[in-house]
Amino acid sequence: MPAEKKATLLIKNIGQLVTMAGPVPRLGKQMNDLGLIEGGGVAVAGEEIIAVGKSDDVQGHATLAEGCKVIDAAGAVVTPGLIDPHTHPVFASTREKEFEMRIQGKSYMEIAQAGGGIRSSVRDLRATPAEILLERSKKRLNRLLAHGVTTIEAKSGYGLSTESEIRTLEVIRTLNEGHAIDLVPTFLGAHEVPDEYRDKRKEYIDLLINEMIPAVARENLAEYSDVFCEKGVFDIEESRRIQQAAKDAGLGLRFHADELESTGGAELAASMKAATADHLVYVSDAGIKAMAESGTAAVLLPGTTFSLAGTKYAPARKMIEQGVIVALSTDCNPGSSCTESLPMILSLASLQMKLTAAEGISAVTVNAAVTVERSKMIGRLEVGMQADIVLWDMFDYRELPYHYGVNLVSKVVKKGKLVIDK
């Protein structure tokens, strides 16, 4: 393990070093393979990992730069930085009153009539200056980072006008430049039909296709386009039109699909070679098969079912068995899943979807990296990869889903820099 570069950071005495070295993506039984090294060490030069192995070997071979930071992991667990592949972090206000209305049995329609729902976040965002949006979103990123998340996919979708969608994507760009977390931007103008287009939805779709998508692509504000493909929002044909325009403009594709009903969203995503189809609570068997064949990843969001007090979770085990690339995410958003804890999602994935701890970790590292097409850089701890690393206050990685609702992160390294140190 010769290291030509001098180490600027050395992490030694790692009880369980979860490298995730191995197949990319992890499919089926491979999801249980953590590339685990007991008594491991990692050396970093600048932003890059230069050695990974047994602690003694790494220490023995690494040449330390002057001022090299040495962290004694004291037998604890180390993993790659977590990747959250589906978030809506740029919104103005939380919606806790709606949550309480739901608890008290109010229906979706009653909540909408009381001014709730996505469209309330749209009115709210449009009325909020960019600097406030930025400040509040930054706080959410701080929380994500504190829970071990070093990269997120971040969607717009509470603007729903050319101006406010672009403003949202600009907030994402500013966050990406200034925050330790890397953000992968997704345009979600097709999150809902805004108030002013309720009676002329076709005109809104035309606006998306003729004005918003071209503007986003021209300004290079997003890598992906997403659409809320669901009965009552955008149907299959509308979604296809919107996403075809996005694809033609050079954007990758993601879908909100089959969350509330089986509508063929997964099949559409697969047929368009989308990077991901997300939610998938009601995915059909044909949809699962199509996704496995096309390599379209499933981004599953058990926090959303949980936080909506639902009982039906996406059929994760079936998807794993059928060879679909499975990733997990918080769905961090003000309506249906207000959380910045990806570890909490691992608890839900174990308890409600019967994923092992190792499968859960695969889903938020190597497989999540695949969904944002960054698997050569992040999601594994291997020589040459970006040094995004999390130290956990636990001695067995299986504590991650088991020890629920609390944050067990002790340190976070992003691009070689210690950014969280508890």
Place this chain on the structure above:
Amino acid sequence: MPAEKKATLLIKNIGQLVTMAGPVPRLGKQMNDLGLIEGGGVAVAGEEIIAVGKSDDVQGHATLAEGCKVIDAAGAVVTPGLIDPHTHPVFASTREKEFEMRIQGKSYMEIAQAGGGIRSSVRDLRATPAEILLERSKKRLNRLLAHGVTTIEAKSGYGLSTESEIRTLEVIRTLNEGHAIDLVPTFLGAHEVPDEYRDKRKEYIDLLINEMIPAVARENLAEYSDVFCEKGVFDIEESRRIQQAAKDAGLGLRFHADELESTGGAELAASMKAATADHLVYVSDAGIKAMAESGTAAVLLPGTTFSLAGTKYAPARKMIEQGVIVALSTDCNPGSSCTESLPMILSLASLQMKLTAAEGISAVTVNAAVTVERSKMIGRLEVGMQADIVLWDMFDYRELPYHYGVNLVSKVVKKGKLVIDK
């Protein structure tokens, strides 16, 4: 609001000051009454609250001591310190492997045969020196405190021999003396029948009655006695004998009751005028009625159902409607609920038991204080009460259950001292 004493701590500009002033305990609809003051302030002298009211009034009337600490809450939420009325914080090791076995469908018997269950924690604790136990338990208390908990009820029960039960209670006593959290000690020698008494359970019960309970009472090591009253553990008659001995020795009574089946545990607890019956997933209607009549409080533990991947939660709404005193707790323990987050329990109570945010807050403040017979001192923010106060990073108390799986505590004041400051 004249304050004779000089303020050593002033918290001003509180957006929502949740005082909990009002009826003790909170029954039925009263649980929604938070004694809320918008734009509130609190003044503290030493360990005691000396003024509570509108921020301007408190500021206008309080005489500040030299060096008085002034905290600007900046419009955020303030509540009493939370009280966790059912914890098992003194254990040696976590049991994450068992959790994963359960996820993979292994039965209780298979897990027991693989060395799991309460008795594995007993073997583990007996083999662990007191200083290690103390250190690990302290870490759990630190986490509880960081989540806004300032008082806990703490049980023994992983010793199950006179020596190791006393050693556990001594650890609890040492923690109580040295840690910011106040601990209310409960003797739970009747948590399980230990390995060495499997074939002579009557002898273990005799040991409890003739040796352990008298020793605990003599040494003043516990305020309460608890028993795991459940089919296969201690039946109704055994539980009655054990608890009668405890009562005769001057201990208050708590019960693990009706968790797995309806066995009449709640009725027994009520008939013995117990302070609490806990779990109650399968409580009978007669049990609810008896508890309401006797004033025996229900301590509900939704985290346990959650963490065992169960679907049946205790009938909290029914108990509230029938006039039972309802409290909530983490059940913090290594087997069935490994968490130190009482806010996480409030999320579960809302989502799974349909409690409003206000009902949840009542259950972990004023009502929880009643279960440990300290309601004149803690659980409310009123003049003369102990200054146990939590500042939250939120503008509406309803964010507490809604914003799940993350810790929104910004500061904790215990007996007038700032002990957590983020």
